[in-house]
Amino acid sequence: MTSIRKILKTLAIVPVAMAMSLAAAQAAGYPSKPLTLIVTWPAGGSTDVIARLLAEPLGKELGQPVAVVNRKGGGGSLGTKAALDAPKDGYTVLMTTSGNHILTPLKKDVGYRYDDFVPIGQVVAATLALAVRADSPWKSLDDMIKDAKANPGKYNFGGVPFGMPHLTLNALATEAGVELVHIPMQGGAPGAKALLGGDIAMLPANASTVASNLKAGKMRALAVFNKERDPAFPDVPTAKEQGHPVYGSPFVGMAVAKGVPQEAVDRLRAALQKVANDPDFQAKAVKTATAITYLPADDFGAVWARDWNAYEPVLKKK
Amino acid sequence: MDLLFAGLEQVFTVETLSLIAIGLIVGIIIGAIPGLNVPLAVAIALPITFKLSPIGGLAMLVGIYKGGTYGGSLSAVLINVPGTPAAAATALDGAALTRQGKAGKALRMSLYASIIAEVISDLALILFAVPVAAFALKIGPPETFSVGVFALTLVGVLSQGNMLKGVMAGALGLLLSTFGVDPLTGDFRLTLGFDALSGGWSFIALVIGVFAVAEALVKVERPLEKPMAMGTVRLSDPDHRLSRDDWRRSLPVITRSAPIGVLIGAIPGLGAAVSAYLNYGITRNLSKTPERFGQGAIEGVAAAESGNNAVTSATFVPLLTLGVPGDVITAIMLGAFIVHGLIPGPALFEQNSAFIAAFFVMVVVTTGLHLIIGRLGMPLFVQTTRISNKFLFPAIMVLSVTGVYVTTNSFFDVFTMLGFGLLGYFMIKCSFPVAPLLIGFILGPLIEIGLRQSVIMSRGSFDIFLTRPLSAAFLALAAVSVVIVGVREWRLARRNTPNPKTPEGD
Amino acid sequence: MGTGRRRPGGDTWIALGLIAANAVFLRDLFDTEPGGAYLKTTTLPIALSVSLTVLSVLLLGWSLLRPAAPQAEAAAEPVPGPPPAVRVLAATLLTAGYIAALPWFGYLMSSCAYFAAMSLLYGNRNPVSIVAVMVAVPLALMLFFEQYMIVLLPSAGLFE
Numbered sequence: 009m010t011s012i013r014k015i016l017k018t019l020a021i022v023p024v025a026m027a028m029s030l031a032a033a034q035a036a037g038y039p040s041k042p043l044t045l046i047v048t049w050p051a052g053g054s055t056d057v058i059a060r061l062l063a064e065p066l067g068k069e070l071g072q073p074v075a076v077v078n079r080k081g082g083g084g085s086l087g088t089k090a091a092l093d094a095p096k097d098g099y100t101v102l103m104t105t106s107g108n109h110i111l112t113p114l115k116k117d118v119g120y121r122y123d124d125f126v127p128i129g130q131v132v133a134a135t136l137a138l139a140v141r142a143d144s145p146w147k148s149l150d151d152m153i154k155d156a157k158a159n160p161g162k163y164n165f166g167g168v169p170f171g172m173p174h175l176t177l178n179a180l181a182t183e184a185g186v187e188l189v190h191i192p193m194q195g196g197a198p199g200a201k202a203l204l205g206g207d208i209a210m211l212p213a214n215a216s217t218v219a220s221n222l223k224a225g226k227m228r229a230l231a232v233f234n235k236e237r238d239p240a241f242p243d244v245p246t247a248k249e250q251g252h253p254v255y256g257s258p259f260v261g262m263a264v265a266k267g268v269p270q271e272a273v274d275r276l277r278a279a280l281q282k283v284a285n286d287p288d289f290q291a292k293a294v295k296t297a298t299a300i301t302y303l304p305a306d307d308f309g310a311v312w313a314r315d316w317n318a319y320e321p322v323l324k325k326k
Numbered sequence: 327m328d329l330l331f332a333g334l335e336q337v338f339t340v341e342t343l344s345l346i347a348i349g350l351i352v353g354i355i356i357g358a359i360p361g362l363n364v365p366l367a368v369a370i371a372l373p374i375t376f377k378l379s380p381i382g383g384l385a386m387l388v389g390i391y392k393g394g395t396y397g398g399s400l401s402a403v404l405i406n407v408p409g410t411p412a413a414a415a416t417a418l419d420g421a422a423l424t425r426q427g428k429a430g431k432a433l434r435m436s437l438y439a440s441i442i443a444e445v446i447s448d449l450a451l452i453l454f455a456v457p458v459a460a461f462a463l464k465i466g467p468p469e470t471f472s473v474g475v476f477a478l479t480l481v482g483v484l485s486q487g488n489m490l491k492g493v494m495a496g497a498l499g500l501l502l503s504t505f506g507v508d509p510l511t512g513d514f515r516l517t518l519g520f521d522a523l524s525g526g527w528s529f530i531a532l533v534i535g536v537f538a539v540a541e542a543l544v545k546v547e548r549p550l551e552k553p554m555a556m557g558t559v560r561l562s563d564p565d566h567r568l569s570r571d572d573w574r575r576s577l578p579v580i581t582r583s584a585p586i587g588v589l590i591g592a593i594p595g596l597g598a599a600v601s602a603y604l605n606y607g608i609t610r611n612l613s614k615t616p617e618r619f620g621q622g623a624i625e626g627v628a629a630a631e632s633g634n635n636a637v638t639s640a641t642f643v644p645l646l647t648l649g650v651p652g653d654v655i656t657a658i659m660l661g662a663f664i665v666h667g668l669i670p671g672p673a674l675f676e677q678n679s680a681f682i683a684a685f686f687v688m689v690v691v692t693t694g695l696h697l698i699i700g701r702l703g704m705p706l707f708v709q710t711t712r713i714s715n716k717f718l719f720p721a722i723m724v725l726s727v728t729g730v731y732v733t734t735n736s737f738f739d740v741f742t743m744l745g746f747g748l749l750g751y752f753m754i755k756c757s758f759p760v761a762p763l764l765i766g767f768i769l770g771p772l773i774e775i776g777l778r779q780s781v782i783m784s785r786g787s788f789d790i791f792l793t794r795p796l797s798a799a800f801l802a803l804a805a806v807s808v809v810i811v812g813v814r815e816w817r818l819a820r821r822n823t824p825n826p827k828t829p830e831g832d
Numbered sequence: 833m834g835t836g837r838r839r840p841g842g843d844t845w846i847a848l849g850l851i852a853a854n855a856v857f858l859r860d861l862f863d864t865e866p867g868g869a870y871l872k873t874t875t876l877p878i879a880l881s882v883s884l885t886v887l888s889v890l891l892l893g894w895s896l897l898r899p900a901a902p903q904a905e906a907a908a909e910p911v912p913g914p915p916p917a918v919r920v921l922a923a924t925l926l927t928a929g930y931i932a933a934l935p936w937f938g939y940l941m942s943s944c945a946y947f948a949a950m951s952l953l954y955g956n957r958n959p960v961s962i963v964a965v966m967v968a969v970p971l972a973l974m975l976f977f978e979q980y981m982i983v984l985l986p987s988a989g990l991f992e
Contacts, residue, residue, distance in 0.1 A: 050654070057661035060373045077735050078369070081525020083512055089521070090735075115512065119521075164783060169512045191467075191782050192510035194775070197657070201594065201650045205463040207783065220649040220671025292667075490894070494850070494887045501857070501880040508873040515873055516860055539927075546923045547916035549955030717961075720950035721969055724943050727931060728973055740931045748924060756842045774876050781870045 038272050039072040044100045045262075048087030048108040050080045054216060058131060058260055058298065059103045062280075065289055069279040074101075084108020085118035092120055092265045098272025100265075101128070106172050106258040110315045114323040115170055122312045123266075126273055129280040130261035130303035130311060135215040135238040136176055137229040138247075139222070141203060144210075149231045149250040152210065153184045160187035163209040166199040168192070173212035175322060176233050176256030183252055203227065214258065215241065216298050233257065240299065259315075261308050277305050337381065337687045345382045346692050349389020350699050356390070357397020358409045358707075360538040360722055361729025363530060364394035365654045372661055380666035380681065385688050387659050392638050392696055395598055396440045399631055403432040404710050407541050407722060411533045412598035412634040414764060415606040419619060419626035426622055429708050430566020435624055436631045437700040438568075439580050443632035444693045446584040447591065447639035451646075452686045458640070459647035462592040467783060468791050470595065471776030472800035474769045477600055479804045480607035481762040482811035486616065489815050491758045499766020500773075502527055509771055510778050522738035530733050531743040532767060536760055538726045539747025542719045544754055549716065566708070568624075576628035579609050583629050587636025592643045594652045595772055598634040603765055605633030611810050639689055645670050646682070843895035850888040854881045923953055943970035 045063055049055045059076050067074040079087030088108045094100035102125065109122055138149070146152040156163055167174035169192045181188050191208055193199045196217035203211040204226065211218070215238065221227040222241065229244040233256045237246055247254045262280055264273060283289055284302035293300045303311065337343070349371075356367040367390050375383030398410030403420035416436060423432040450458055465473070478496065485492020505516040506526025517523040583605035590601040609629035610619045619626050641652035649671025651657035663670050668681060675682055730743045753760055784790035792798045858881050866872035914922070930946035937945075947966035956962055 050657075056369075056658075057664060060661070061376070064373060064376070076373075079735050082507065082514070082521075086522070086525055086736075116514065161785075169510060189782065189785075191779055193779075194509060197650045198594065201463065201644070201648060202466065204648060204650075205466050207466040218649075220669045220673045223669075224672035224676060226672050490887065490891060494884065494891065497880055497884045497887060498850075501877060501884060504877040504880065508868065511867040511873055513864075513867050513873050515864065516857060516877060518856070518860055543920050543923055546919050546953060549919070549953065716951055716954040716956040717965060719954055720947050721965070723927060723950060724947055724969060725973070727927070727934075728939075728943075728977075731934070732977060737931060737935065741928070744924065744927050744931065747927075751920065752842075752846065756846055758846075777876075778868065778871045786870050 038098055038269075038275060039070050041099065042073045042075055043067075043070065044094075045074050045076050045103055046087045046091050046100065047076060047078050047103045048080060048084035048105070050078060054134075054214065054298065055103060055105050055260055058293075061289075061293060062131065062283065065283045065286065066279055069283055070275070076103075082118065083112040083115070085112050085120075088112075089119060091263075092124060094265070096265050096267040096269075098264065098268045098276070101276065102263045102265075103260065104263045105260050106315060109263070109312065110319060111170060111172070111175070111323065114316070114319055122316050125263040126266055126268065127305045127308040127312065128262040128264060128273070128276045129284065129305050130259055130308040131280075131284055131300060132260040132298055133257045133301040133303070133311075134260070134298065135241070136173055136212060136233040136256045136258065137215045137218060137222075137241070137244065138177065138180075138231050138233075139200075139203060139211045139213060139218045139227045139229050140209065141206070142226050142228055144228065146210075146230060147228075148245075149247060149252060152230060153186055153252075156181075156186035156188060157184075161189060164189050164191050164207070165210045165212065166191045166193040166202050166208045167212055168195060170323065172256050172258040173214070175319065176254060177210075177212040178322075179256070180233075180247065180252055180254045183254055200227075259308075259311055261303075334687055337385070337684060337691055341379070342382050342385050342688070343691070343695070345378065345386040346389045346688070346695050347699065349386035350393040350692065350696055353390035353393025353395075354397035354400070354699070354703070356409075357394035357413075358400040359725055359729070360401055360407045360409050361534055361725040361727070363410055363729070363733065364391060364398075365658060366729075366733045367394060368655050368658045372658060375662050380663075380668060381684050381688055383662055383666065384659065384685065385692065387662055388689060388692050389695075391655055391659075392444065392635070392692055393699075395635055395638055396437070396631075396696065396700065399436040399440070399634075400433070400707055403436060403627075404429060404707065405541075405718065405722075407538045408533075410598075411529075411764065411768075412602050412637075413630075414533070414537060414599060414761065415602035415630035415633070416627055417537075418606065418630070418761070419621070419623050420630075422620065422622040423624070423627070424711060428565045428622070429711055430563065430704075431568055431572065431624060432627050433704055433708060434566075434568050435572065435576060435627045437697070437704070439576065439628040439631040440635040441693060441697045441700070442580050443584040443587060443634075443636035444638060444696065445690075447588050447636045448686075448690050448693055450585075450588045451639045451642055451689065455643050455647050458588065458592045458643045461589065462594070462644050462652075463648070464796055465593050466794075467776045467779035468794050468797040469776075469800065470593075471773055471780055472791060472797040472804070473593065473596070474773035474776060476800045476804040476807065477596075477604050477765065478769055478773070479807040479811065480603055481765060482808060482815075483607040483611055484603070484761045484765075485759045486610075486811070486814060487818055488757055488759055491756075492762050495753065495758050495760065496762035496766040499763040499768075500770040501766075502532070502763075503767045503770025504774065509775050520738070522736060527746075527767075528730070528734050528736070528739040528742055529767065531730050531739045532746050533764065534726050534730055535743040535746025536750035536753075536763065538722055539743060540750025540754055540760075542723050542726075543747060543751040545715050545719055572624045575623075575625040579605075579625045579628045580632040583609065583632040584636040587633045588640040590633075591637035591640025591652060594644055594650065597653050597768070598637040599764070600768055601637050602630040602634040603761060605629040607807075611807065616814065642689075646674065646685075647672065649674075843891055847888045847892035847895060851885055851892070854885045854888070857881045858885075919953060923950070926950060926953070940970055940974055943973075 045059055047056050047059045056078065063074040063076050079090050084107050088102060091100055091102035112118060113120055140146055165177060165188055167190065174190060193202065196213045199211045199213055200218055200221065202208045218227055222229055229241060231247045231250060232238050232241065232244050233247050233254055237244065281304060284300055290300045353367065356362045357364060368387055371387060371390055375386055394410060395412055398408050398413030399416040400409065402408040402413040402417035403424055406417055406421035408414040408417050420432040420436065423429065481492055481496035506523055508515045514524050586605055587601045590596045606626055606629045609625060610616050641656045644650045644652045645656045645660065651660050660670060668674060668678060726743065727740055730740050750760060780790050791801060861874045861878050864874055866874040926946065926949050930942055933942040944966045947969060948962050951962045
């Protein structure tokens with residue numbers, strides 16, 4: 009069968025060529041080939057946008073392209089596990105968020121803990137706000153709480169089940185002694201629609217999701233759950249200011265699996281620090297109502313520990 | 327008015343126009359290739375648009391979106407493998423026409439129906455954005471459930487003659503959609519011990535498996551089949567042109583399907599595929615000659631194509647007016663808006679009306695360019711019927727594996743695609759209609775989420791589905807649909823069999 | 833719908849297959865502890881699985897009881913070489929092999945080999961055309977995705 013032989017002959021050249029090019033690549037030092045940045049949420053979502061915004065300047069800084077890869081599923085656990093199982097050579101980086109890094113592994117056994125990873129740096133600590141429709145009678149947190157106390161079990165709110173917004177509002181409800189009904193939703197966007205449509209009375213959400221409606225006056229924010237007011241929304245008091253010290257802030261940052269060589273880790277940390285602190289990049293990001301709140305690696309790691317300990321008692325009960 | 331002119335100025339630059347054209351061409355190619363789908367193309371093109379001007383970047387993405395939705399119909403018609411899920415309904419009659427040597431008819435109607443629907447969709451966006459958005463807001467959980475149920479009754483329409491098998495396929499689709507994660511509690515469900523299943527079955531693996539791979543397997547049985555056309559196909563032949571009769575049948579269908587498609591597009595979560603099938607089903611239900619469907623009824627192609635393309639501009643309505651993306655693709659485009667500092671939502675209309683005006687102009691111009699490019703490319707596309715299977719299907723298989731891998735980054739999902747390919751193959755061989763499987767899978771989450779959210783809202787009572795008027799209306803429509811289908815099936819049974827058994831399955 | 837020389841009752845096998853699969857699903861479902869308010873996590877899947885089982889039983893009954901319809905198979909021209917069922921099996925195994933080979937042999941090599949094999953299966957006997965397309969198509973795809981779109985395709989794990 010001459011045709012088969014011909015085919016095999018052609019094929020034989022390929023592995024030789026590839027072996028040669030690979031040898032050349034290894035000699036150059038880290039990074040010597042493109043990196044993979046895993047996003048554990050669907051394309052187009054807020055994490056994905058941040059990752060894609062980062063990928064280009066990061067790639068320039070590192071000298072190798074950074075390819076964004078979406079691996080969604082299992083509340084972020086599939087992608088996180090993929091980052092853990094990949095070869096620990098520093099070429100697989102995880103774009104990690106509170107959801108996949110802290111909340112999901114606390115809720116169920118997904119085969120990893122927050123400290124199986126080494127922090128590279130935090131990129132964003134988002135602001136959570138409690139939004140209501142513009143025509144709602146509530147003008148402050150206390151209005152809402154008073155109403156809810158008088159009518160336990162009457163008011164609905166929406167949110168991704170056991171996501172930061174849901175848990176934060178639950179914490180507030182417990183603290184204030186009110187009973188609210190949770191309507192599970194698939195994300196911030198359906199929540200915003202439900203709020204506008206009147207199916208829910210209030211919505212805890214990432215401020216960026218409701219920013220446009222807030223600015224246009226279709227929605228009102230009763231509170232933000234940060235330590236201080238968000239400069240993008242200076243008129244919205246914090247929950248603490250109103251007498252309810254409840255905090256919640258979903259983070260987005262970068263991490264790699266434990267066991268990656270220190271040289272790679274240092275290089276990545278330095279690159280991220282440079283990019284995140286670049287004023288042009290920050291300006292671009294600020295326009296998205298998601299300001300860059302960079303934290304270097306050690307501080308980021310502290311955030312992980314803090315959140316893990318804070319939410320463990322709440323979620324492990326399940 | 328000056329806003330309009332300012333918008334025209336922005337759009338009619340060489341830069342923007344060429345970006346639209348590039349987007350359209352890339353979109354059409356990617357849409358036509360089974361294995362590659364539009365959300366992937368838009369997600370990948372996204373970073374490229376960051377460096378362009380806002381209108382330019384969005385123009386390219388809109389071009390990819392519109393081109394991609396249309397492109398799927400090319401492969402659906404020419405090789406009976408839909409390039410995108412939205413084109414699956416087009417394949418039903420489009421491929422039949424190609425088999426009869428009338429590929430040109432199907433291609434032309436597909437393009438023209440798409441364009442007409444797009445124009446209607448564009449107009450709805452520009453003129454009726456606010457009322458359409460108000461309608462979208464009324465669709466809460468109970469209405470979502472009821473619309474889902476209504477769309478599901480199409481399972482009946484599409485399985486006429488094979489009712490039991492059709493309903494089984496639909497049930498299977500619904501069941502498969504529940505695997506992985508409970509969308510309301512986040513708990514894992516039916517993962518059967520596989521980690522990789524914790525995301526549920528991959529939709530793209532299902533679509534490509536059941537359509538592309540299954541078709542490839544069917545074709546491998548007879549390798550020496552001749553290609554469909556020998557020698558140059560001349561597009562001007564009468565067989566490839568649309569007759570007055572064709573237009574007479576199709577125009578009313580288009581004018582009915584497009585507005586329905588617009589409303590479906592405005593409701594987040596439904597999508598182009600549902601619109602295509604729904605309109606196909608409605609058209610068939612209302613037709614005086616339903617038996618022609620599936621055998622090359624040109625109005626079937628018209629219904630499906632106007633249904634799916636009407637969705638494109640309509641999905642921008644919730645995005646622009648409420649800041650809420652209507653589907654996966656607009657969610658990705660949201661990123662493009664944001665990167666340029668434009669935050670879609672009511673604020674955008676007020677604070678940046680210049681941009682909105684330019685956006686509207688751009689959308690209409692894209693439709694126009696779409697018509698031109700589509701028509702110019704047609705003589706070229708139709709020649710693909712000359713490629714014989716021995717080149718075509720190995721290529722399709724490689725593309726399918728590549729496409730699924732690139733989209734999902736998971737070998738498990740690629741194997742899943744193969745599995746669904748086998749399932750599809752057996753379904754085709756044993757006369758199980760495949761469309762209900764797809765519809766069930768798409769509608770499953772919608773119906774479940776709608777049902778369970780509504781029940782929470784009503785604190786456990788089922789009244790809510792009937793007390794809310796829109797929801798009750800959709801349920802009534804669903805009941806009507808079931809009756810029509812049931813009556814037809816009964817008549818078929820009486821006519822076809824001398825003995826009192828169920829209708830002929832084969 | 834020509835059905836070729838299958839053993840009679842393809843429907844029977846499908847029905848049985850579905851019943852078996854649903855048994856597995858139902859067992860898994862009943863083992864799960866359901867969460868959720870009012871309507872539990874497992875309510876809908878159980879309802880669907882049970883319905884599908886009932887329908888499958890109906891199909892089973894119908895396929896066994898209906899009068900054997902003599903299918904006109906003579907219309908199909910005899911296919912040279914292995915029978916259709918074997919070809920389909922071969923195509924399936926080849927594809928499975930291709931997918932499995934990807935992480936080891938990388939995209940380019942696996943796709944080339946797969947393409948060549950499939951071309952032969954689909955009846956292509958012209959070695960020149962096989963080699964030409966088998967290199968061109970994967971190469972084009974690779975260039976498109978890796979260089980232009982910066983999306984990574986599997987690289988040869990065996991050689992790293």
